[in-house]
Amino acid sequence: MSLKSAALTVRENAHAPYSRFKVGAAIRGASGVVYAGCNVENIAYPEGTCAEAGAIAAMVAAGETRLSEVYVVADSPAPVPPCGGCRQKLAEFGDPDVVVTMANLDGVETAMTIGQLLPGAFGAAHMDKG
Structure with missing residues (x-):
């Protein structure tokens, strides 16, 4: 399945009754497996979950910790x-x-x-005191 079709498909499952702004995300793990996530809103803002976070959680739950490609779609x-x-x-x-x-x-x-989306990202190297 392509990242685009996975993101478009999962976007339809988004729970966005408050904003009505459905987002779908798909990521390809280093293994090549595609993981998808959609935004899930909660009446107690800001307790919802973004689509990208859902896709990452699915990847980690499956035992992978590296991603190689990302696709995000919204109306x-x-x-x-x-x-x-x-x-x-x-x-x-x-x-x-x-x-x-x-x-x-x-x-x-x-x-x-x-890197373009998040220049100067905080990372593990910042935690290493040597």
């Missing part, structure tokens, strides 16, 4: 970028050169790397 005028928290999550599991394709339902796509 928006322009391709929707991951929020700041999700950019940090993507950086945790993907290298700076991993491509993140952002898309809308009209088929417009924009691609950037994790």
